[in-house]
Each structure stands twice: as structure tokens, then as C-alpha cells.
Amino acid sequence: MRGKGLKEKLKSLLSESEAAELKSSLEIIGDLAVIRLPPGLKPLGGRLAEAIMQVHGNVKAVFSQASPVEGEFRLRRLQHLAGESRTETVHREHGCLFKADIARTYFSPRLQYERIRVARLVQPGETVVNMFAGVGCFSIVIARKAKPAKVYSVDLNPQAYRYMLENILLNRLIGVVKPVLGDAKTVVEKLKGQADRVLMPLPAKAREYLPYALQALKPQGGWIHYYDFVQAAGRGEALTEAFKLIPRSLEGFRLKAAFGRVVRSVGPRWYQIVLDVEARPSEAV
Numbered sequence: 070m071r072g073k074g075l076k077e078k079l080k081s082l083l084s085e086s087e088a089a090e091l092k093s094s095l096e097i098i099g100d101l102a103v104i105r106l107p108p109g110l111k112p113l114g115g116r117l118a119e120a121i122m123q124v125h126g127n128v129k130a131v132f133s134q135a136s137p138v139e140g141e142f143r144l145r146r147l148q149h150l151a152g153e154s155r156t157e158t159v160h161r162e163h164g165c166l167f168k169a170d171i172a173r174t175y176f177s178p179r180l181q182y183e184r185i186r187v188a189r190l191v192q193p194g195e196t197v198v199n200m201f202a203g204v205g206c207f208s209i210v211i212a213r214k215a216k217p218a219k220v221y222s223v224d225l226n227p228q229a230y231r232y233m234l235e236n237i238l239l240n241r242l243i244g245v246v247k248p249v250l251g252d253a254k255t256v257v258e259k260l261k262g263q264a265d266r267v268l269m270p271l272p273a274k275a276r277e278y279l280p281y282a283l284q285a286l287k288p289q290g291g292w293i294h295y296y297d298f299v300q301a302a303g304r305g306e307a308l309t310e311a312f313k314l315i316p317r318s319l320e321g322f323r324l325k326a327a328f329g330r331v332v333r334s335v336g337p338r339w340y341q342i343v344l345d346v347e348a349r350p351s352e353a354v
């Protein structure tokens with residue numbers, strides 16, 4: 070209903086296809102909104118932002134995305150369009166609260182389904198390592214919805230780590246979610262052989278970090294949730310390409326991608342995919 074309201078509201082400012090494009094780019098994070106404005110629509114930014122705030126009464130500020138998600142910390146530059154001038158907010162998802170600064174930490178509401186999907190796979194008592202945890206979203210949803218023994222939650226961005234600490238408190242998960250500031254490569258050195266399950270929600274480093282993810286697994290093996298980008302003509306082809314990414318064996322484990330899905334389209338012929346990879350020791354047949 071809300072989305073329809075926005076399209077109606079934008080009728081006088083935009084063509085139908087422009088309104089549809091804007092609507093699909095709209096992300097609401099807590100009480101903040103982010104849109105992507107095609108160059109031709111930049112002069113209308115302020116008016117479009119006001120329209121968004123009128124339709125979504127809970128939105129207190131609107132930003133336009135001024136750069137792609139980039140750099141080691143996966144941040145995007147934001148340009149303020151309307152409303153309050155702050156970038157910190159609290160987002161509610163799956164009954165969990167995530168505090169984040171959308172200019173200084175990575176946060177995407179578009180991973181909402183992925184977070185609950187993975188949480189539903191976690192078995193009671195598991196030790197989970199989340200190598201690229203951001204402000205702790207996957208870790209917190211897992212700790213809330215499953216019954217893991219521990220979720221080691223690693224991030225390199227000191228700001229993300231700071232919010233992760235706050236989010237652990239906010240969601241009363243002290244002792245279950247273990248925050249770690251550092252490079253996942255180095256952290257995994259200390260967690261060698263401990264994990265039943267490893268999450269790798271950073272497609273840009275997936276191939277480089279897969280051997281480290283495997284080192285974190287227990288000797289009897291476990292599961293890796295592997296996120297990557299693939300180039301393909303369509304979603305079906307993207308999945309076919311995705312399954313080719315996983316070697317048959319690595320680091321003393323036999324690997325098998327048991328499940329895959331396209332998480333989202335991230336550009337023309339460019340897709341983010343996830344594979345659930347089962348890893349078992351090579352000698353066990």
C-alpha cells in the first residue's frame with residue numbers, strides 16, 4: 070500500500086518508469102531512507118525526498134547514494150536530501166534490534182531473508198564463526214533464532230565493531246555472540262578447528278578467504294555459507310556459474326555445494342549468489 074502511495078505521489082514529478090526505478094532503489098533502514106537518483110533526476114532530489122517522508126511517516130531523513138558500496142569496509146557515500154541531519158539509527162528485523170551508522174558501517178536491509186534462512190539451518194550447540202559480521206546482524210539473528218553455543222563475530226571496521234558491541238547488549242546476547250575486532254584471516258588462526266559453521270558474507274573477498282574459512286572448521290568438517298558475485302546472462306545462468314566456483318577439495322576437505330541461490334541482482338548481468346557448502350575431511354569416504 071505504502072509503495073503504491075509513493076508512486077501516486079510521484080506521478081506529477083516522474084514518469085511511470087522513473088517512479089518504479091526510484092521505488093525499487095528505496096531502502097528504509099530504521100527511520101532513515103536511502104535512494105539512488107539517476108543523474109537526470111538529481112535536481113528533483115529534495116522534492117522526491119519530501120514525498121518519501123510524507124508517504125513513509127516514520128522516515129525522519131532521506132539520503133541519496135553518491136557512490137557505489139566500496140573500500141575495505143564496504144561503505145557508500147551518502148548525500149543528505151531532506152529531514153534530520155544524522156546517519157545513526159536503530160533498525161528492527163526478525164524481532165532483533167540493529168543500531169548502525171549508515172555512513173560509517175555497512176548495513177543492508179536487503180539481506181533480511183538471507184539472515185533468517187541461515188539462522189534456520191543452525192543446530193543447537195553449534196559454534197559459528199561469522200568472518201565479516203558488520204554491526205552483527207547475521208550473528209544476532211542466529212543467536213536469537215537458533216540455539217548456538219557461540220557465534221564469533223568478526224569485523225575489521227572499528228566503527229562496525231563498536232556498534233556490534235552495542236547490538237549485543239541491546240539484544241541481550243552477551244556470552245553467546247563473541248565480538249572480535251580484526252582481520253578474519255588473523256582471527257581464524259586463533260579459532261582453528263573450532264567451528265561447525267562459517268559465514269562469509271563478503272563477496273569481494275570470498276575466493277581469497279575460503280581457505281581460511283575451512284581452517285576454522287572442526288576436524289570432522291561442517292558448513293560454509295559462501296557469498297560471491299558472478300557475471301551471467303540471467304539468474305538461472307548465475308546459479309550455474311556459482312556452482313562452478315567451489316573446488317572439489319581444499320585444505321584437506323572434500324567440498325560439495327549442497328544448495329545455492331541468487332541473493333540479488335547487483336548490476337546488469339551481475340549477481341550476488343550464496344552457496345551452502347558442506348566440507349568433510351578428505352580421508353572420510
Ligand SMILES: C[S@@+](CC[C@H](N)C(=O)[O-])C[C@H]1O[C@@H](n2cnc3c(N)ncnc32)[C@H](O)[C@@H]1O
Nearest residue numbers: 141142175201202203206224225226252253270
Ligand atoms: C558486506 S559487509 C557484511 C555485512 C553483514 N554481514 C550484515 O549482515 O550486515 C562486509 C563486512 O566485512 C568487513 N570486512 C572487510 N574486510 C574484512 C576482513 N579482512 N576481516 C574482517 N572483516 C572484514 C567490513 O568492514 C564489512 O563490515
